[in-house]
Amino acid sequence: MADTVYVVDNGLGVTTKALLAAQIGIQCPHHIGWGTSVTTNYPAATGDTTLGTERAETRVTGTETQTNTGGTTNDTFQVVGTLTAAGTTAAITEVGLFDSVEGGTNIMFLHGTFSVINLNEGDSIAFTIRATFNQA
């Protein structure tokens, strides 16, 4: 008998559902922040705990859902939200998901970096961020 163990397909749904709302002692990491770092934390790395240079705009609380992009029901945690450049132009190069709308003491769940997107004051970016889980 082979020694095998899997988090079964429905277990993937449990994982993504746990991220949706305040459960098992964590807050939903659905707060989206953006930044302009091009050196210190660029590109994103697994050890990152903050954005490289977070912009001053208040993080936006995104809309979180479970969806299917990996072939299994509810295998994906998705957050959608829009941030707007306030007051100044912005050269956006990074985005992150946090468990708090406030900076400071909070947990960054995800960090992504990308080629610069230049914005004028009042321009926005609508982000759709997806994390898909599977069994090893």
Next chain:
Amino acid sequence: MTAKVPTKKVTIEAKVIRKDGTVQDLGVIAGKRTLRQKFQAWRLRRKMLRDEARRKRNG
């Protein structure tokens, strides 16, 4: 015995919404992408830069 539940992939899609209401879809800008998605993102980004240059020229 350990059961791993890794992330299979993480993707970030972006749409730039200009102040005048113009929407520029950049597609998947970060994360694991197929060659087709990478090409599409490159094409959309070039379009965004062209639109931006045109807007600046026209004031």
